[in-house]
Amino acid sequence: MNALLDRPELTLLLALGIGLLVGVERERSKGAGPNRGAAGLRTFALIGLVGGACGLFGQPLLTAVAGLFVAAAAVASYRRSRPDDPGLTTEVAMFATFLLGLMMADKPQAAVTAGVVMAVLLAARTPLQALVKDMLSERELRDGLAFAIAALVVLPLLPDRAIDPLGVLNPFALWRLGVVMMGLSALGYIAQRLAGGRRGLLLAGLAGGFVSSTATIAGMGRRARETPGITAAAAAAGVASMLSSMIYLSALLATLRPQVLAHLALPLLAGGGVILVFALVTARNGADSPPGQGATGRAFDLTSTAFFVALVAGCTLLSRLLELWLGERGVLAGAAATGLADAHAAALSVTGLAAAGKMTDSVAALGVLVALIANMLVKAPTAWVLGGAAYGLRVSLGALLLTLGVLGGALAAGLLGG
Secondary structure (H helix, E strand, C coil), X not given: CHHHHHCHHHHXXXXXXXXXXXXXXXXXXXXXXXXXXXXXXXXXXXXXHHHHHHHHHCCHHHHHXXXXXXXXXXXXXXXXXXXXXXXXXXXXXXXXXXXXXXXXXXXXXXXXXHHHHHHHHHHCHHHHHHHHHHHCCHHHHHHHHHHHHHHHHHHHHCCCCCCCCCCCCCHHHHHHHHHHHHHHHHHHHHHHXXXXXXXXXXXXXXXXXXXXXXXXXXXXXXXXXXXXXXXXXXXXXXXHHHHHHHHHHHHHHHHHCHHHXXXXXXXXXXXXXHHHHHHHHHHHHCCCXXXXXXXXXXXXXXXXXXXXXXXXXHHHHHHHHHHHHHHHHHHHHHHHHHHCCCHHHHHHHHHHHHHCCCCCXXXXXXXXXXHHHHHHHHHHHHHHHHHHHHHHHHHHHHHHHHHHHHHXXXXXXCCXXX
């Protein structure tokens, strides 16, 4: 959209378009007859056009005068409609449309995006009000605000660099993983409400595995401890996240080095098949709840999140110490140590070496295998501590079966024959 900067007529048309887009929604909302609202389709279109023209002229005095005129029109609109509609939505939208038209000259992409979002918010008035008033509880609102603070306030303030002598503890990366865990736990909560306990959690677990299987297991463990009746369903979701994590790993390997994936095809298929069957059996044995009645407890817990971040940090430190201790022999040991924290990162590391010609594809495949198995060692204690004995036993059994399936496939493929 940078070409718009050299085409003033297109800038004006887009500013007019923003006004028309918002004006269509306001026209439908202003009613009819003598008591109808003061601002509708034509008014908003003209306000957007005026803002776009002021942006092109670039005259501060003209912009100030136009802004004052729009503000005065908004005040007049409010005074006229106050008995029937005490809200300020139309008046604020008038001024916002003017500002977005003004932005069109310098930041057209941001202006267009903001205009579309504003129109959507205005059109979604009824469902948004129903969500806030009828569906969203006070506790869920507080949880949402806590997540917003963690993701939008705390996370950007953390340093994005290692702060320890070993150079492995990155506060930004660690807390980002905590935010992911909070989000996945909330996803499970929402899925329970929409689809019921068993199916909703299973879908949430499958989706969460594409982001972080360990974080998903941690989030589902917290839900299982909080609501013992859904322990089996939560465990099935945690186990299912291992399957989607393996699918994601296969996609990464296929992109970076298909030859390595060819060596791992049988182990990954064997492990994925075993864990799929186990997840379905575990989910089938769990109690279900109808949609809308399955969500209990809270969306997430900050204490569990902090513990999970500390656990990952400890595993990361351990991985670095092992790598330093083993020296040159630490290629596979380094993959195992890194896999304790992130199997995908370890797998991509050794696969990148193979792609650069510094390692054979078979050795890289073995490194990926070691990282995947090592990652199972983190899932078991995470499940036991955060989810309790019943949850931890199921998830640990799933991790063990996946490991055995992968090892069996590796033996059949000859990866462990040498």
